[in-house]
Amino acid sequence: MTLVGCKALDAETIAAATTSDDEEQESSESEGEDEICEEHQVLENECGICHPQKAEALKTGQELKVRFESTKAVSKAGLQTAKPRVADTQPSVRVVSEVSYNENKLARITPVVAGIVREVYVDVGQSVEAGDALIQIHSAEIASAKTALISLDVDAALQSQECRRERRLAKKKISSTRDLQVAEAACRTAAMAVNMARQKLLNLGFTDAEIEKILQQQDASALLTIRAPLSGTIVYRNAVVGEVAQTGEDLFKVADLSTMWLSLSIPPDKADQVQVGMHVIASFGDSGPTKASGVITWVATSFGERSRMLVARATVDNADRKLRAGMFGYAKILTGPAHESAVTLPADAVQQFENKPYVFVKLEEDLYSLRRVQVYDRSEKRQVSITGVRPTEDVIVVGAFTAMSEFLKSRLGAGCVDE
Numbered sequence: 105m106t107l108v109g110c111k112a113l114d115a116e117t118i119a120a121a122t123t124s125d126d127e128e129q130e131s132s133e134s135e136g137e138d139e140i141c142e143e144h145q146v147l148e149n150e151c152g153i154c155h156p157q158k159a160e161a162l163k164t165g166q167e168l169k170v171r172f173e174s175t176k177a178v179s180k181a182g183l184q185t186a187k188p189r190v191a192d193t194q195p196s197v198r199v200v201s202e203v204s205y206n207e208n209k210l211a212r213i214t215p216v217v218a219g220i221v222r223e224v225y226v227d228v229g230q231s232v233e234a235g236d237a238l239i240q241i242h243s244a245e246i247a248s249a250k251t252a253l254i255s256l257d258v259d260a261a262l263q264s265q266e267c268r269r270e271r272r273l274a275k276k277k278i279s280s281t282r283d284l285q286v287a288e289a290a291c292r293t294a295a296m297a298v299n300m301a302r303q304k305l306l307n308l309g310f311t312d313a314e315i316e317k318i319l320q321q322q323d324a325s326a327l328l329t330i331r332a333p334l335s336g337t338i339v340y341r342n343a344v345v346g347e348v349a350q351t352g353e354d355l356f357k358v359a360d361l362s363t364m365w366l367s368l369s370i371p372p373d374k375a376d377q378v379q380v381g382m383h384v385i386a387s388f389g390d391s392g393p394t395k396a397s398g399v400i401t402w403v404a405t406s407f408g409e410r411s412r413m414l415v416a417r418a419t420v421d422n423a424d425r426k427l428r429a430g431m432f433g434y435a436k437i438l439t440g441p442a443h444e445s446a447v448t449l450p451a452d453a454v455q456q457f458e459n460k461p462y463v464f465v466k467l468e469e470d471l472y473s474l475r476r477v478q479v480y481d482r483s484e485k486r487q488v489s490i491t492g493v494r495p496t497e498d499v500i501v502v503g504a505f506t507a508m509s510e511f512l513k514s515r516l517g518a519g520c521v522d523e
């Protein structure tokens with residue numbers, strides 16, 4: 105087998121092995137581990153130049169040693185190192201997001217009857233409480249509904265009086281039972297008609313108290329006052345005094361702005377990472393970015409026909425009212441728990457080899473570790489969070505591509521030689 109003595113070790117194991125007092129045990133475990141590559145002055149089985157093919161099998165945190173031809177060659181390549189930043193990061197998905205009103209707290213105010221606008225009490229931007237008058241409409245239908253109720257109510261009162269009279273007479277056996285039955289039926293019919301007329305006014309938006317007032321005052325005016333169904337801010341107004349308000353037409357929109365919605369467009373390859381309940385952090389605006397955070401409350405079950413994106417929705421706090429509908433920006437969906445040993449590096453520091461990520465850690469002027477790492481988060485622009493490197497280590501952040509190219513050259517020269 106080619107793998108005799110080819111076991112690559114992580115930095116700690118190597119340190120332990122080379123300084124261990126218990127060398128008998130170490131050498132009995134891995135035969136040939138102590139052999140030195142004379143040419144590159146590193147342990148034979150971890151010489152990346154002589155055994156580049158071993159790089160593929162490295163696990164996260166494991167490494168090969170790569171000695172460049174000379175320190176001159178290194179300085180010529182312009183390699184620069186830096187210590188990675190300790191990452192305060194969680195794995196996440198970066199998506200496009202747009203702010204919209206929370207439609208669970210948005211009311212469209214539309215008249216149920218057509219009429220002429222007589223008064224407008226509020227304007228865009230104004231705060232209203234639930235029940236506040238927004239607009240008054242003059243409508244013939246309102247007048248006829250009120251008139252119908254008033255006259256039916258008068259009729260029912262008469263029938264009720266008649267009913268009571270028949271009961272008295274029946275008690276004294278003056279009139280027949282049949283007369284009483286007829287009177288009672290008429291009474292019930294009249295009461296039913298009143299209820300229907302009352303319901304019609306309720307449907308038109310009148311409250312019970314308003315209906316009582318109409319009856320008491322015999323008010324058959326054609327005026328209807330439309331009130332705010334919820335507390336919030338007027339975000340839309342399409343009502344002008346004197347104009348005709350049509351049914352089904354929005355006169356106002358009232359929105360509770362204490363929370364907003366974020367529409368998140370998730371690309372298909374990220375779709376299965378996103379779930380309801382995940383936290384979202386979004387930022388908007390160029391100057392002094394506006395931040396928003398909240399939780400995903402809904403994920404679509406199908407992709408957008410045109411966009412080919414999966415839409416998810418997050419409800420975000422807007423107590424300071426800085427978010428505005430239509431704002432556009434990026435959002436980070438936190439898809440997993442924070443990794444305590446993750447560090448952050450410039451994205452260029454991480455190089456791909458056989459589709460796996462590696463970095464170069466500086467050991468000496470011309471000696472580097474080719475370290476296998478694991479990419480943890482790529483959501484930040486030009487930054488990447490990885491595991492497999494300690495914050496105290498010097499990693500090539502400029503020229504990593506050149507370093508990888510040098511390493512790949514050695515791979516062309518050396519085959520996998522059996523030991």
Ligand SMILES: [Zn+2]
Nearest residue numbers: 141144151154
């Ligand atoms: Zn070598």
